[in-house]
Amino acid sequence: MAWFEKENGPEKTTSSRTVRTEGLWIKCDVCRSTIWKKDLEANAMVCPKCNFHFKIDARNRLALLFDDQHWEEFDTDLRSTDALGFVDLRPYRERLEQAExxxxxxxxxxxxxxxxxxxxxxxxxxxxxxIGGSMGAVVGEKITRAIERAHDKQQPFIVVSASGGARMMEGAVSLMQLAKISSALVKLVEERLPYISVLTDPTTGGVTASYAMLGDLNIAEPGALIGFAGPRVIEQTIRQKLPKGFQRSEFLLEHGMLDAVVSRSELKEFLAQAFDFFCGPIE
Ligand SMILES: [Zn+2]
Known part of the structure; x- marks a missing residue:
């Protein structure tokens, strides 16, 4: 039985090892390699083995985009009023507090x-x-104000999307944001100011159906899920099996829905070159 106990043994050592190294290593979702977290962070959260792009939060994204990791934030105090007093499994207000x-x-x-x-x-x-990057009245208002700021200051505009779509807990109010943001973007068109939409994993629903696809350039990170309805809904509606890679960046590029698929490490350079092209070099 000695060997049998030994086989069982590692369970204890594994758990103690897990405790000691907790959070230091991350397993890649795609190639299953174990990556040292520091290495992954140094590589902008992209797997060095297979180029899988892990999700990153908004602040880390801003740090990757702006020079010297320096930027000024606007409209930081806007918050949802929960106009409908919405309750599903939990009150919306509670979800907002938790997310905050x-x-x-x-x-x-x-x-x-x-x-x-x-x-x-x-x-x-x-x-x-x-809340899954969902777009309610606050997201709509903030993006609209950002567009107006770009317009007033005659600056190019970027949106980096990561969203499940409209925020269901705000009902029709969330859907109105699609039209509101889309019409604000016309102001940039009139001034010939470029708007580049960057779609990251995932960008779906009402966000794809409005501003995420309205860029002068619509570009995406590799392997991002991009679509309107989910694949299961589409399969049930058209009664057909969907092709492999359906709703991923590369598939959409191939079928003319995107202008480019750009790796995270090249994103800043790509944007800078695009703005040089649209606006001319910086004076
Ligand atoms: Zn990997």
Missing amino acids: SETGLKDAVICAEGKLKGRAVVAAVMEYRF
Whole structure:
């Protein structure tokens, strides 16, 4: 029985090992490699073995975009009033409080201004950890204000999306944000100011159905899930099996829905070059 006990033994040592190294290693969701967390962070949360792009939060995204990790945030105090007094499994108000304490944000987007390779730009970056990056009245209002800021200051505009779509707990009010943001974007068109939409994993529902697909360039990170309805709903509706890789960045690029798939490490350079192209070099 000695060997048998030995086989069982590692359970104890494994758990003690887990305790000691907890949080230091991360397993890649795709290639299953074990990666040292510090290495992963140094590589902008992209797997060095298979290029899988882990989700990153809005603040880390801003740090990757803006020079010297410096930016100014706007409209940080806007918060949902829960106009419908909505309750599903839990009251919406409770979900908001929880999201706020988990993220330190009052809603699912950060709007900021800063320099990208020396050029002043306005960016709205969505926070997926805040109720699935869903778009309610606050997200709609903040993005609209960010567009107006870009317009008034004559600066290019970027949105980095990470969203499950419209926020169901705000009902029709959340759907109105699609139209509101879309019409605000027309102001940028009139001024010939570029808007680049960056779609990250996942970008779905009402966000895909509005501003995420309205960029002068619509670009995505590799392997991102991008779509309107989920694959199961589509399969049931059209009664057909969907092709492999359906609703992933590469598939969408191949079928003309995206202009480019850009790795996280190349994103800043790509944006800088695109703005040089649209606006001319920085004076
Ligand atoms: Zn990997």
